[in-house]
Amino acid sequence: MNSRVxxxxxxxxxxxPQARAALATHWNVAGNPSSIxxxxxxxxxxxxxxxxxxxxxxxxxxxxxIFTSGGTEANGLALTPGLFRKGGKPxxxxxxxxxxxxxxxxxxxxxxxxxxxxxxxxDGIVDRDALRVLLHGKPAALVSMMLANNETGAIQPIGxxxxxxxxxxxxxxxxxxxxxxxxxxxxxxLKADLxxxxxxxxxxxxxxxALVLTNDIEGVAATIRGGGQERGRRxxxxxxxxxxxxxxxxxxxxxxxPAESEAMVNLRARLESGxxxxxxxxxxxxxxxxxxxxxxxxxxxxxxxxxVIAFDLEGIAVSSGSACSxxxxxxxxxxxxxxxxxxxxxxxxxxSLGWQTQDADIxxxxxxxxxxxxxLGRGNETGLERF
Amino acid sequence: MNSRVxxxxxxxxxxxPQARAALATHWNVAGNPSSIxxxxxxxxxxxxxxxxxxxxxxxxxxxxxIFTSGGTEANGLALTPGLFRKGGKPxxxxxxxxxxxxxxxxxxxxxxxxxxxxxxxxDGIVDRDALRVLLHGKPAALVSMMLANNETGAIQPIGxxxxxxxxxxxxxxxxxxxxxxxxxxxxxxLKADLxxxxxxxxxxxxxxxALVLTNDIEGVAATIRGGGQERGRRxxxxxxxxxxxxxxxxxxxxxxxPAESEAMVNLRARLESGxxxxxxxxxxxxxxxxxxxxxxxxxxxxxxxxxVIAFDLEGIAVSSGSACSxxxxxxxxxxxxxxxxxxxxxxxxxxSLGWQTQDADIxxxxxxxxxxxxxLGRGNETGLERF
Numbered sequence: 029m030n031s032r033v034x035x036x037x038x039x040x041x042x043x044x045p046q047a048r049a050a051l052a053t054h055w056n057v058a059g060n061p062s063s064i065x066x067x068x069x070x071x072x073x074x075x076x077x078x079x080x081x082x083x084x085x086x087x088x089x090x091x092x093x094i095f096t097s098g099g100t101e102a103n104g105l106a107l108t109p110g111l112f113r114k115g116g117k118p119x120x121x122x123x124x125x126x127x128x129x130x131x132x133x134x135x136x137x138x139x140x141x142x143x144x145x146x147x148x149x150x151d152g153i154v155d156r157d158a159l160r161v162l163l164h165g166k167p168a169a170l171v172s173m174m175l176a177n178n179e180t181g182a183i184q185p186i187g188x189x190x191x192x193x194x195x196x197x198x199x200x201x202x203x204x205x206x207x208x209x210x211x212x213x214x215x216x217x218l219k220a221d222l223x224x225x226x227x228x229x230x231x232x233x234x235x236x237x238a239l240v241l242t243n244d245i246e247g248v249a250a251t252i253r254g255g256g257q258e259r260g261r262r263x264x265x266x267x268x269x270x271x272x273x274x275x276x277x278x279x280x281x282x283x284x285x286p287a288e289s290e291a292m293v294n295l296r297a298r299l300e301s302g303x304x305x306x307x308x309x310x311x312x313x314x315x316x317x318x319x320x321x322x323x324x325x326x327x328x329x330x331x332x333x334x335x336v337i338a339f340d341l342e343g344i345a346v347s348s349g350s351a352c353s354x355x356x357x358x359x360x361x362x363x364x365x366x367x368x369x370x371x372x373x374x375x376x377x378x379x380s381l382g383w384q385t386q387d388a389d390i391x392x393x394x395x396x397x398x399x400x401x402x403x404l405g406r407g408n409e410t411g412l413e414r415f
Numbered sequence: 416m417n418s419r420v421x422x423x424x425x426x427x428x429x430x431x432p433q434a435r436a437a438l439a440t441h442w443n444v445a446g447n448p449s450s451i452x453x454x455x456x457x458x459x460x461x462x463x464x465x466x467x468x469x470x471x472x473x474x475x476x477x478x479x480x481i482f483t484s485g486g487t488e489a490n491g492l493a494l495t496p497g498l499f500r501k502g503g504k505p506x507x508x509x510x511x512x513x514x515x516x517x518x519x520x521x522x523x524x525x526x527x528x529x530x531x532x533x534x535x536x537x538d539g540i541v542d543r544d545a546l547r548v549l550l551h552g553k554p555a556a557l558v559s560m561m562l563a564n565n566e567t568g569a570i571q572p573i574g575x576x577x578x579x580x581x582x583x584x585x586x587x588x589x590x591x592x593x594x595x596x597x598x599x600x601x602x603x604x605l606k607a608d609l610x611x612x613x614x615x616x617x618x619x620x621x622x623x624x625a626l627v628l629t630n631d632i633e634g635v636a637a638t639i640r641g642g643g644q645e646r647g648r649r650x651x652x653x654x655x656x657x658x659x660x661x662x663x664x665x666x667x668x669x670x671x672x673p674a675e676s677e678a679m680v681n682l683r684a685r686l687e688s689g690x691x692x693x694x695x696x697x698x699x700x701x702x703x704x705x706x707x708x709x710x711x712x713x714x715x716x717x718x719x720x721x722x723v724i725a726f727d728l729e730g731i732a733v734s735s736g737s738a739c740s741x742x743x744x745x746x747x748x749x750x751x752x753x754x755x756x757x758x759x760x761x762x763x764x765x766x767s768l769g770w771q772t773q774d775a776d777i778x779x780x781x782x783x784x785x786x787x788x789x790x791l792g793r794g795n796e797t798g799l800e801r802f
Contacts, residue, residue: 034445034454040652042445051442055620058421058429064723065732067421097484097622100641100651131641131650228652233442235484235622235654251638254487254518263518264487265427265615267622270657336451345452 033344033389037229037382038178038206038322043273044231044383050276051233054269061266062257071268078275085278086223087214088240094248094261095271098237099205099226100131103172105239105251105262106201106222107136111170113221114244119170119199123162125154125184126365132172132203133361137251144169151316152182152366156192163196170199175218176207179362179378180313181322183211190219199245205229205237209281210289210319221245227270231383232277236270288383292320295381295390299323302394306401310372312363321381326368327401330375335400339377342396347378420731420776424616424769425565425593425709430660431618431770437663438620441656448653449644458655465662472665473610474601475627481635481645482658485624486592486613487518490559492626492638492649493588493609494523498557500608501631506557506586510549512541512571513752519559519590520748524638531556538703539569539753543579550583557586562605563594566749566765568709569700570598577606586632592616592624596668597676597706608632614657618770619664623657675770676707682768682777683710689781693788697759699750708768713755714788717762722787726764729783734765 034042043051054074059067061075075095083090096102112118122138125146135143144162147155154173163169171193176183186202193200202220207213209230215223222245227236241248254263303309303325312324326332332348339346363373379393421429430438441461446454448462462482470477483489499505509525512533522530531549534542541560550556558580563570573589580587589607594600596617602610609632614623628635641650690696690712699711713719719735726733750760766780 032453036445036447036450036452036454039447039450039455040445043442048442051438055430055435055438058423058427059732060423060426063423063426063732063734064720065423065727065734066419067423067732068426097488097639097654098651101484101639103641104639129641131639134640134650136640226652233654233656234652235657252484252488252491252518253521253523254490254516263521264485265613265621267484267620267657269620270622270654333451340452345446345450345454347450347452 031343033392035379035381035385035389035393036345036347038378038380039347040228040234041231041382042384043233044277044280046280047232047273047277050273051269054272057268061268062255071266074268074272075266078271081275081278082225082238082240085282086225086240087216088223089243091259092241092243092245094239094241094258095266096237096239096262097235097267098228099129099203099224100237101251102224102226102237102239103129103131103203104134104136105248106224107132107138107170107172108247108249109138109142110249111199111245111247113199114246117168117197118247120167121169122172123159123169123198124172125174127152127177127362128172128174129178129203129205132174148365150366152177152180152313152362153316154184154189156185156188159189160192163192163198168197168199170201172201172203174203174206175213176204176211176319177313177362178206179360179376180324181319182313183207183317183319186218186220194219207319209278209285210321212285215240215242227274227277230277230281232274233270236267236274238274284383289320292381292385295385295387296321296323299379299381299390299393300325302390303397306398309401312366312368312376323379324376325379326372326375326377328371328375330377332375332377335375335377338400339396342399344393344396347380348376418730420779422766422768422772422776422780423732423734424772425765425767426734427615427621428618428769429771430620431664431667433667434619434660434664437660438656441659444655448655449642458653461655461659462653465658468662468665469612469625469627472669473627474603475610476630478646479628479630481626481628481648482653483624483626483649484622484654485615486516486590486611487624488638489611489613489624489626490516490518490590491521491523492635493611494519494525494557494559495634495636496525496529497636498586498632498634500586501633504555504584505634507554508556509559510546510556510585511559512561514539514564514749515559515561516565516590516592519561535752537753539564539567539700539749540703541571541576543572543575546576547579550579550585555584555586557588559588559590561590561593562600563591563598563706564700564749565593566747566763567700567711568706570594570704570706573605573607581606594706596665596672597708599672602627602629614661614664617664617668619661620657623654623661625661671770679707679768679772682772682774683708686710686766686768686777686780687712689777690784693785696788699753699755699763710766711763712766713759713762713764715758715762717764719762719764722762722764725787726783729786731780731783734767735763
């Protein structure tokens with residue numbers, strides 16, 4: 029019997045050994061980082077070391093790193109009406125792309141009537157001409173765009189978007205949760221004003237994330253209020269061991285990135301070549317730069333929900349898209365925004381690789397696909413329903 | 416040389432071995448609980464087992480347990496304008512006591528002008544007559560009162576408070592973060608409509624908490640929004656291993672509570688008797704029911720900040736009060752509300768015990784106090800400043 033093959037790294041990655049070691053070393057740190065005794069100072073220094081590691085990783089100032097309970101909280105914290113750059117105008121509205129994560133689609137503390145959605149093209153890339161029109165000559169907006177999409181892996185031209193945003197006196201928040209640790213970037217290279225990150229996508233623990241600001245951003249108001257932690261921008265006793273493990277995961281992920289990315293690109297090329305050999309598989313966003321690890325594909329007539337279960341029975345964990353909606357199967361808003369036909373959206377499957385993915389995993393996945401696609405190949409329009 | 420003595424368990428407790436074991440067993444669960452494959456289902460079942468453990472612990476329905484990133488977030492989530500009991504009126508205002516935690520003082524999503532503060536007496540117990548006046552014949556309020564105070568340990572007569580609250584058609588939120596695992600209670604015994612809990616106060620990990628609702632409470636609106644996790648009441652990938660460790664800590668804490676409480680009561684009696692032997696120590700809330708582990712005391716002329724450092728140099732971790740304000744030393748709002756003289760407030764020291772506290776720890780603490788109080792005994796009005 030084959031062992032399990034986990035190809036759902038975009039949903040959540042297993043802990044990196046370095047993060048596990050950090051947790052095991054530090055979970056006995058009893059102190060509260062706000063306490064001034066030795067135990068408190070030990071806890072404080074762990075949090076600050078992780079903050080430094082994160083700041084170094086994206087070339088930010090450590091004092092502008094706000095630890096949160098994850099990417100969703102970081103995105104919600106970023107989307108604050110009234111944000112401004114020193115000397116600039118406060119953001120009165122929110123402009124996001126149509127393919128953002130649910131936590132950005134929710135709009136943070138902007139009201140629905142303050143929000144505008146920018147369209148994307150057939151490859152899932154933000155339409156910059158439309159964005160210009162949405163921003164030009166209007167009240168200052170906070171623009172929130174993801175660096176790489178969690179479903180397709182498509183990488184946005186964030187530098188170009190930033191120029192458009194800044195030329196109109198607006199601010200740019202970049203949700204880099206899915207891109208972090210997979211492609212290199214700094215806050216300066218992205219020209220982002222705010223940046224969201226998450227630990228568990230890079231091999232850190234679930235339940236830890238961060239919002240990073242550039243130096244001249246003002247007006248971030250805490251969503252979780254009470255104590256003065258995180259310079260008054262995020263109350264609550266810090267998840268000390270989790271934050272320390274995030275720091276360890278960051279160093280491990282960025283250190284391993286060049287080699288891991290190259291390996292994943294090669295494995296994915298073989299995977300996609302094999303997928304396309306059967307049942308007329310279409311790979312989304314194939315024509316544009318993508319994360320090295322992500323494949324979103326579909327086959328006409330396939331039911332993704334059934335296919336996920338069929339793959340699971342073959343020992344392979346794949347996703348029918350974003351896992352962030354509590355198991356509810358809804359058509360992908362990302363593919364809908366890209367203008368993909370409903371029949372193809374219904375069959376969209378995401379395979380996402382990680383640093384532990386091996387040749388044998390790809391073999392096992394393609395073997396399963398050969399079997400499963402064969403069912404389709406017999407012209408059964410209801411796809412894999414019999415599994 | 417003596418080993419360190421940790422007497423700051425109310426700030427944060429070390430991990431219980433059972434919580435550590437749960438973390439070590441489950442941190443490799445790669446799956447996202449929202450994913451439908453085997454790895455996702457394994458993660459889901461860990462979260463649901465912890466939810467069941469928490470529900471059993473306070474006799475609530477598991478579906479009414481909302482996991483959060485801690486007590487502060489749970490309190491903020493609870494304080495939602497518009498909350499109502501099925502068939503009842505929505506809460507238009509917030510009434511809290513003067514001694515609540517900073518996260519309740521912040522008011523959640525109520526505006527400052529919607530908030531009213533109920534006074535406490537000299538022992539730190541809520542003035543029920545004043546509460547009646549604040550609620551009677553006025554628009555429906557959400558009342559938020561802590562079960563036990565984090566600084567003094569004083570236990571509120573929550574049952575009596577609940578009767579007053581419910582007689583006026585209002586709802587009661589109880590912040591039980593500090594009481595959980597130290598005194599027995601259920602949701603029904605407290606007659607609370609909402610209840611906040613935190614993992615790290617009972618030997619679970621930092622960064623995990625919960626809000627618990629009774630069955631007929633409606634209108635809880637997520638503060639962290641996006642995915643549909645926690646029945647749409649708290650978005651973001653669940654802290655799976657942390658939640659599992661919370662569940663393990665709950666079972667260990669409640670199982671150990673009778674014996675641990677008795678041991679702590681006895682150790683504290685010896686501690687307080689020793690403290691009072693020197694320098695005229697006054698113990699706050701001594702005349703009312705208190706948590707078994709908490710001592711807040713002061714000596715005229717003492718500087719608590721200096722004393723914390725002096726104790727620390729003697730190997731003993733104590734607190735000058737709540738640790739939730741990022742190390743900022745501010746006069747205790749709890750003691751101020753109790754009408755304590757500023758000179759005594761300035762010297763207030765909190766010693767809080769835990770399940771690992773031993774006779775030898777009390778000995779070492781009292782030996783340090785004998786030395787330190789001696790400095791005061793020489794009539795030095797500036798207290799321990801020379802340390």
